Amino acid sequence: MTQALTPAQREELKALLLVRQRELLAQMQQNRENLAPPAADQDGIVQGNVGREVDQVLTDIDTADLARIRLALDAMEDGSYGLCAECGCDIPFERLRAEPQTQHCVPCKSRWEAAQGAAR
Ligand SMILES: [Zn+2]
Structure with missing residues (x-):
């Protein structure tokens, strides 16, 4: 059995x-600036297409992460934070401290990742 979060732990995670x-917001702002129309270099060749695609992917990841952080903050408000969305157990504080926006305990996450891997 794991312990529910203490108010102090909750504050730390918040x-x-x-x-x-x-x-993340600062990073996304930075990425958006990078995504501004590229300037042609001296040879008139537009550079940075590969970099732009990478930035776009990073922005998508940031957006997903940001959504999870918002969900976690919402859950903190309604008191459901720290509970596994899958099995409802208390997610250990150590895990939350490493990844505070997580919504799954380690066993459920591993199961999910295994299922994802098998689907590919
Ligand atoms: Zn679980």
């Missing part, structure tokens, strides 16, 4: 989530 949210 702070972590807010920091990550701020970092």
